[in-house]
Amino acid sequence: MTPPVLPKPEALLCFNLYAASHAFNRAYKPLLDPLGLTYPQFLVMLSLGQQDGQAVGQLSDDLGIETNTLSPLLKRLEAAGQLRRERSQTDERRVFIHLTPAGIDTAFAAQRIPESMAAALGITRDEADSSLATLRRLRDLLNGTPRPQID
Amino acid sequence: MTPPVLPKPEALLCFNLYAASHAFNRAYKPLLDPLGLTYPQFLVMLSLGQQDGQAVGQLSDDLGIETNTLSPLLKRLEAAGQLRRERSQTDERRVFIHLTPAGIDTAFAAQRIPESMAAALGITRDEADSSLATLRRLRDLLNGTPRPQID
DNA sequence: GCTATGTATATCGCGCGCGATACAATCGCA
DNA sequence: TGCGATTGTATCGCGCGCGATATACATAGC
Numbered sequence: 001m002t003p004p005v006l007p008k009p010e011a012l013l014c015f016n017l018y019a020a021s022h023a024f025n026r027a028y029k030p031l032l033d034p035l036g037l038t039y040p041q042f043l044v045m046l047s048l049g050q051q052d053g054q055a056v057g058q059l060s061d062d063l064g065i066e067t068n069t070l071s072p073l074l075k076r077l078e079a080a081g082q083l084r085r086e087r088s089q090t091d092e093r094r095v096f097i098h099l100t101p102a103g104i105d106t107a108f109a110a111q112r113i114p115e116s117m118a119a120a121l122g123i124t125r126d127e128a129d130s131s132l133a134t135l136r137r138l139r140d141l142l143n144g145t146p147r148p149q150i151d
Numbered sequence: 152m153t154p155p156v157l158p159k160p161e162a163l164l165c166f167n168l169y170a171a172s173h174a175f176n177r178a179y180k181p182l183l184d185p186l187g188l189t190y191p192q193f194l195v196m197l198s199l200g201q202q203d204g205q206a207v208g209q210l211s212d213d214l215g216i217e218t219n220t221l222s223p224l225l226k227r228l229e230a231a232g233q234l235r236r237e238r239s240q241t242d243e244r245r246v247f248i249h250l251t252p253a254g255i256d257t258a259f260a261a262q263r264i265p266e267s268m269a270a271a272l273g274i275t276r277d278e279a280d281s282s283l284a285t286l287r288r289l290r291d292l293l294n295g296t297p298r299p300q301i302d
Numbered sequence: 303g304c305t306a307t308g309t310a311t312a313t314c315g316c317g318c319g320c321g322a323t324a325c326a327a328t329c330g331c332a
Numbered sequence: 333t334g335c336g337a338t339t340g341t342a343t344c345g346c347g348c349g350c351g352a353t354a355t356a357c358a359t360a361g362c
Contacts (some may be wrong), residue, residue, distance in 0.1 A: 001157035006200035013279045016286040021172035023293035067169040093340040121292045128164045133168040141272045244310040
C-alpha cells in the first residue's frame, strides 16, 4: 500500500543527481573563475583541446548541449579570444571551431582541474570510473538507448 | 607522464554527472508538462507535500536551491494557484509556504512520476538506492562536509 | 530607547538550457 | 533544372542558478 506521506526529495535518485550536479558546479567555480570560464565553457574547451576544428553540431552531440545553447556560448568564447568560428568552404551552413593559441593554453590549464579536484576530495580513479559507469548507464537509459551493456 | 592529448569530457566524472542530470530533466519533462511544473518546481511541490508550511529558508536548505532562485519560483507557483505565501506573525521577515488544495493534488500526482519512471527504465529500488548513496556521498564531499561516512 | 549587527527574503544581471522558430544552404528527385 | 524537403546554425522567450546587492525586520549591546 502507498504510504500516506509523500517521499522526501532526498530519497529520490533524480534529486540526488540534480543536487550532486549543482554541487560539482559550485565546487568547480572558484577553479574556473581564474580561467574566465563557466562550467559548460570548460567542457567545450576540453572537447576542442581533445579535437580541434569540430563543427558546432559535433560539439552539440558530444556534450549533449543543444546548438541553440552552444551558439551564444561560442560567441562569448570567441569574444574572449579563446577560439575562432570559421564557415566551411564546401558547406556554408557548417561552422568549424578552432582554438586560438590563448585557447590552447586555457584548455591545458583546464585539464588539470578535474585531477586536482579528485585529489583534493580523496577520490581514486577506480571510484571515479565506477561512479562514471553508473551515470553513463543511467544516461543511456534515459536517452532511450536500448541498453548497450558494453561500450 | 601526462598524455599528450587532453581528456575527453566523456572520461570525466563531472561531465557524466552533468549529462545524466540533464538527461533526467529531459526525461521528466513530458511527465511534468501536464502538471504545469518545471523540475525544480516539482521538487518544491514534493517537499511541501512531505511537510507543509515550510519557510523559504527551510526549502532552500533542503533542496540546495538559493533563496534568490526560490523567491521568483514560489511566486510563479503562487500565480499558478499551487500554493500560498504567508508572512509569519511572530517574525515578519519569514514567509511560510502552504499548498493549496489544488497544490496538494498536484503534489500527489507528482509523487507517482519517479516510480513510473523507474519502472519504465527497469531500475530496481536497490539499484536506485545504491546510485543514490554514491551521489549523496559525492555531494557531501563537494559541499565540504568532513566525510560523515554514515548518515 | 537607539544604534549596530545579524537574519530572512527579494531584486537584478548574466549565463545557461531548451522549445519554438527562422533562415540560408544543401540535397533529393522528378 | 527546378522545387520541396532536409540540414546546420542562429535567434527569441522564459525559467532556472547564483553572485551581488537591497530591504525590512529582529536582536544585542550600550
